[in-house]
Amino acid sequence: MEDRPQTLVRKMVANIYQPHPASIQAVKEETGDIKTLTLVFKDQEIQGSFSFRPGQFVLVSVFNCGEAPISISSSPTFSEGLQLSIKEMGLLTGEIHRYTEGEEVGLRGPYGNGFPLDELCGHNLLFVGGGIGLAPLRSLIEYVFSKRSEFGRVTVLYGARTPRDIVFKDDLAAWDREKDVRVMITVDRGDSEWKGDIGPVTHLLKRATIYPSNTKTIICGPPVMISYVVFDLLKMGFAEDEIISTLERHMKCGVGKCGHCSIGSKFTCMHGPVFTYRQIKEFPSVL
Numbered sequence: 001m002e003d004r005p006q007t008l009v010r011k012m013v014a015n016i017y018q019p020h021p022a023s024i025q026a027v028k029e030e031t032g033d034i035k036t037l038t039l040v041f042k043d044q045e046i047q048g049s050f051s052f053r054p055g056q057f058v059l060v061s062v063f064n065c066g067e068a069p070i071s072i073s074s075s076p077t078f079s080e081g082l083q084l085s086i087k088e089m090g091l092l093t094g095e096i097h098r099y100t101e102g103e104e105v106g107l108r109g110p111y112g113n114g115f116p117l118d119e120l121c122g123h124n125l126l127f128v129g130g131g132i133g134l135a136p137l138r139s140l141i142e143y144v145f146s147k148r149s150e151f152g153r154v155t156v157l158y159g160a161r162t163p164r165d166i167v168f169k170d171d172l173a174a175w176d177r178e179k180d181v182r183v184m185i186t187v188d189r190g191d192s193e194w195k196g197d198i199g200p201v202t203h204l205l206k207r208a209t210i211y212p213s214n215t216k217t218i219i220c221g222p223p224v225m226i227s228y229v230v231f232d233l234l235k236m237g238f239a240e241d242e243i244i245s246t247l248e249r250h251m252k253c254g255v256g257k258c259g260h261c262s263i264g265s266k267f268t269c270m271h272g273p274v275f276t277y278r279q280i281k282e283f284p285s286v287l
């Protein structure tokens with residue numbers, strides 16, 4: 001009986017419906033409009049108990065600006081906090097870009113289904129990312145490297161608008177140095193120093209020597225990129241269940257109550273944001 005209040009406290013601190021204050025430990029400028037924040041919950045008990053799957057997201061609250069869904073870009077195995085990589089888009093993301101070390105935001109979650117880790121285990125993995133879409137993929141890629149023997153060959157294809165828009169440059173270079181890993185990057189428009197590929201990410205797909213058997217593909221990026229990539233993967237012989245993609249929708253509550261993120265009969269915040277192409281093709285005009 002005596003430890004009942006303790007149990008209640010533990011349940012309350014783990015409440016995923018309530019924003020918890022988190023302080024910014026580090027800010028890294030990835031590109032001109034994308035920053036990665038490393039955050040630590042102020043309450044040590046929450047910090048110690050917070051767990052998530054790659055592909056899940058949190059709702060970030062900023063005083064006077066409201067809330068925004070942001071994918072967790074660090075791996076669950078990252079020990080120094082939680083990383084969020086945020087592109088400046090409007091009110092909230094603009095405000096957060098002005099924040100520095102020591103300032104606070106609210107975080108609630110984690111929400112969403114995340115990537116199907118058990119199904120990916122034992123397979124070769126093909127990651128296809130565009131722009132800030134590499135953020136949730138980074139969480140999974142880092143996780144895969146922390147459990148390297150459980151996964152096969154890893155290929156990362158990444159497309160950005162220009163060389164200056166490439167995110168996670170250090171990580172991309174580090175991943176490419178790993179055994180049985182290939183990283184290929186392309187940009188829509190090069191500059192005087194760019195010696196790499198130019199063109200859509202689907203061009204890389206043609207050159208990457210990927211075999212559909214025993215390979216699962218995980219995609220995240222703008223809808224137009226996703227639809228071209230899926231089209232090419234199907235032509236290459238990938239099964240619809242082996243193509244896994246995130247879908248982005250406007251969200252408010254994050255917990256299946258407000259209906260803002262509904263897509264067919266599903267709520268992206270609860271049933272997604274990760275879906276197989278077999279599920280996606282049943283939704284009305286998504287891609």
Ligand SMILES: Cc1cc2nc3c(=O)[nH]c(=O)nc-3n(C[C@H](O)[C@H](O)[C@H](O)COP(=O)(O)OP(=O)(O)OC[C@H]3O[C@@H](n4cnc5c(N)ncnc54)[C@H](O)[C@@H]3O)c2cc1C
Pocket residue numbers: 057067068069070071072085086087088089090091092093094132135136248249250251273
């Ligand atoms: C599950 C999920 C995960 C996300 N993960 C990330 C992430 O890791 N990093 C990141 O930078 N962004 C991410 N986003 C997008 C991010 O939530 C929006 O950019 C953010 O809400 C914009 O808020 P704002 O107040 O700055 O912009 P607003 O002032 O509200 O709007 C600025 C512009 O952004 C557009 N916008 C707002 N929300 C979305 C959305 N959900 N999808 C597409 N366009 C939108 C608006 O239509 C408007 O044109 C994610 C979105 C979802 C649904």
Ligand code: FES
Pocket residue numbers: 250251252253254255256257258259260261262267268269270
């Ligand atoms: S964001 Fe409210 S139902 Fe999904």
